[in-house]
Amino acid sequence: DAKTTQPPSMDCAEGRAANLPCNHSTISGNEYVYWYRQIHSQGPQYIIHGLKNNETNEMASLIITEDRKSSTLILPHATLRDTAVYYCIVRASGGSYIPTFGRGTSLIVHP
Amino acid sequence: DAGVIQSPRHEVTEMGQEVTLRCKPISGHDYLFWYRQTMMRGLELLIYFNNNVPIDDSGMPEDRFSAKMPNASFSTLKIQPSEPRDSAVYFCASSHQMLDSDGYTFGSGTRLTVV
Numbered sequence: 001d002a003k004t005t006q007p008p009s010m011d012c013a014e015g016r017a018a019n020l021p022c023n024h025s026t027i028s029g030n031e032y033v034y035w036y037r038q039i040h041s042q043g044p045q046y047i048i049h050g051l052k053n054n055e056t057n058e059m060a061s062l063i064i065t066e067d068r069k070s071s072t073l074i075l076p077h078a079t080l081r082d083t084a085v086y087y088c089i090v091r092a093s094g095g096s097y098i099p100t101f102g103r104g105t106s107l108i109v110h111p
Numbered sequence: 112d113a114g115v116i117q118s119p120r121h122e123v124t125e126m127g128q129e130v131t132l133r134c135k136p137i138s139g140h141d142y143l144f145w146y147r148q149t150m151m152r153g154l155e156l157l158i159y160f161n162n163n164v165p166i167d168d169s170g171m172p173e174d175r176f177s178a179k180m181p182n183a184s185f186s187t188l189k190i191q192p193s194e195p196r197d198s199a200v201y202f203c204a205s206s207h208q209m210l211d212s213d214g215y216t217f218g219s220g221t222r223l224t225v226v
């Protein structure tokens with residue numbers, strides 16, 4: 001199972017871009033990179049996922065390196081409501097592989 | 112869609128009592144997952160179902176824990192007897208398939224306190 005490594009905590013000024021890194025050096029060819037976040041007292045929420053191409057949606061952008069060993073989640077204009085724990089996980093397509101969430105990165109957005 | 116619905120939101124019980132947590136997944140989702148979250152261990156997968164059938168319960172901590180899914184719209188997680196170390200937030204999640212384009216959808220969780 002591919003494991004992920006994230007910094008335990010980061011902080012960002014409101015209105016600036018928040019760039020959250022994730023290392024997944026043992027990722028295999030059929031594993032997708034998923035990002036979730038968990039705001040205090042709520043369940044985790046899906047943000048975005050990708051295989052090899054960069055992805056963007058209304059919440060964030062996902063940049064995956066060419067060798068797929070690492071990725072970065074970008075919140076282009078962080079707000080106070082983006083303060084949360086962000087989890088980077090890898091999931092295989094099909095099969096019975098269930099991802100583990102790990103500890104994630106605690107992002108604090110300050111005024 | 113109302114999302115994944117869990118009840119109760121909070122539960123306080125005495126050690127030794129039976130506790131039942133409930134979950135209603137999103138209609139049409141084939142997979143249902145039960146997770147437990149504590150400060151010490153983070154978010155742990157306990158068990159998951161596919162089409163109402165338990166597939167992997169290796170995360171269930173011990174025989175005091177049991178989970179059922181009698182139909183596609185309802186699942187329970189039961190702890191009998193409960194112990195203080197079971198205090199945690201229990202989340203239910205569902206997805207349409209193992210690789211769902213929108214990922215798992217989580218409920219708001221049940222905060223269990225065993226005194």
